[in-house]
Amino acid sequence: MITIKEIAKQLNMSTTTVSNVIHDKEGEVSKEKRRIVQEFLDRVDYVPNINARNLAQNESKIIGVALKARADKYENLIMDPFVSELIGGIEETIRNAGYFMMLYISRDTEKIMRHVSTWNVDGLILFGMLDDDGIRVSTKYKKPIVCIDTYSIEGLKHFTNVGLDDEKGTYEMVKYIISCGHEKIAFMSDNTKGVDLARLTGYKRALKEAGIEFKEEDFLKIRPKSDEIDASLEEICRRALDYTAIMCVSDLYAVTLMSALQDRGIRVPEGISIAGFDDNMLGSLYRPALTTVHQDVKKKGVVAAQTLLKLIKGEKTDHQITLPTRLVVRDTVTKPRKSSFYGFR
Amino acid sequence: MITIKEIAKQLNMSTTTVSNVIHDKEGEVSKEKRRIVQEFLDRVDYVPNINARNLAQNESKIIGVALKARADKYENLIMDPFVSELIGGIEETIRNAGYFMMLYISRDTEKIMRHVSTWNVDGLILFGMLDDDGIRVSTKYKKPIVCIDTYSIEGLKHFTNVGLDDEKGTYEMVKYIISCGHEKIAFMSDNTKGVDLARLTGYKRALKEAGIEFKEEDFLKIRPKSDEIDASLEEICRRALDYTAIMCVSDLYAVTLMSALQDRGIRVPEGISIAGFDDNMLGSLYRPALTTVHQDVKKKGVVAAQTLLKLIKGEKTDHQITLPTRLVVRDTVTKPRKSSFYGFR
DNA sequence: TTGTACGCGTTATCAA
């Protein structure tokens, strides 16, 4: 690794001149010297030492991307197509802007914050944070932060969030399900916080509007840990028979449920209608193709990164950026089954 | 951000002492001072500046993970469940070893190498490289490199590769397909290089061993770009009718093909048998559940990272680490259809 | 237009 100092020595000039050429400072170095230096630079394939540069300028050109993993889901966090699509969008945007991306996954908010301060990152994108994290984060850290899909009361005062109209998206889907003639509609998820809560709320609103009463038991809770999921699905499939439609909180769960139902001889949509949320390849590749709520996940990542870049530049942005959803009607929601026909084979 | 210098000043001692406490140097600082400094450190929540540390030590604690994107696949590289699972395994291993992960995606090998030299990364994990890249990389770069799934002749001399017995895995699957009674078996992929070539070779070997002749037309080429895939699938589905089984190079393609066939009224496995390769959630969640060749992708990432960490420590490792595959028999390969029954509905 | 010299925060060397 050749240094500026070394180049200056070999060319018999000062480091300032070399540095000026590197940084293309106009009118501060003669044409002749510029040519000589540039040529040399190209020849030896000069690459600056980022650490030295960062140290001198007190900036890092690094954007930290921290994923907070939930204990009960960790094993497959990054396998979730949602997460990978998101990262794809972020990475692309960061890279095109000349920044670098440092990826960090942890269950521990403290560790995440320590990590980003160590690296003196210029900005931070957070995913998977819950309400209480927001407070701890914002008091510790003064650089720009953009959250993705965070619903929090305290947090929003301090930093920007890129999210989705989860409530409305689900509301519209459930309204559509009701319009197909369904009255017994369950909701399936693994928790009732953040995004899941918003979607649950939308589901309840549609129910209420149609004069359908929501009972606690209509919430089907799936336990995604690998040692629990089979038992969990077994129970859900049993309880599913009481409903004619199930609104799933994600495509992943919708597809998981459909497979489990199919394995038990219950056919979708003849026996029961299923709706998802996300619109990723899991649902679009499945047959019957999944009726779902579309969101543009890659765009979510892109917008989050773009917003952060703006904040780094010192521009102001909205505190809440909400991306739209769209109903994608495919084949898994039809009219309710007749009496007790589940499609058993 | 408080610095060592500042701490030393406030505590009225030298930076050396503070630094020694931070680094827990045995017997180099008195019990009393150690206590005082440690207390102060905790109180002000000291976080070291990595740039300064790296500059002083000439190491970065960064491991670069570079994904070389293929032009014709780029749009969904990171969406591929394979890639995200791989990254998950790498990230976890790197993090647990106290290293950091910098993710970089590019189509341009030159850019990738420039990126890693800039950051002075301690080691490099490469994925998606082809033969000719290997040469360019190895001449430019002297730090440890681990490749994943790279088949190259020149490259292997210079750095370690973590791969799979792709040839054998496919061979065994096709042998199994043949044992089910099939004789007209196609192979589907989007290229004939690297991993795909190895799998194609395994397929051909099984065919040959069974006395089945391979013809060029038995290679079904899918074009995965979004503006071509529909036409591509249309043609493949038409040609598929000439076969009783299709060996797909990946689960993604297997599932994509099954959906396309299903949409045209051709049933799997009644009309045609389909096998995949990878064993990811796409195939296991699909119904009928995909018969496929298992590989442990997360482990691939873990092993790659572990190997790189060893190399960084100066230990020797094998130049080629080959992970095993395993046949996963599920529901998409059965005996061949009778005459011309495709399961049209 | 060019060069000198210092600061960035840390670690390491060596003397006290």
Add this chain to the structure above:
DNA sequence: TTGATAACGCGTACAA
């Protein structure tokens, strides 16, 4: 056991 100081590579204010 502690402290002063050089070194890491780069950017830049200021002097020449």
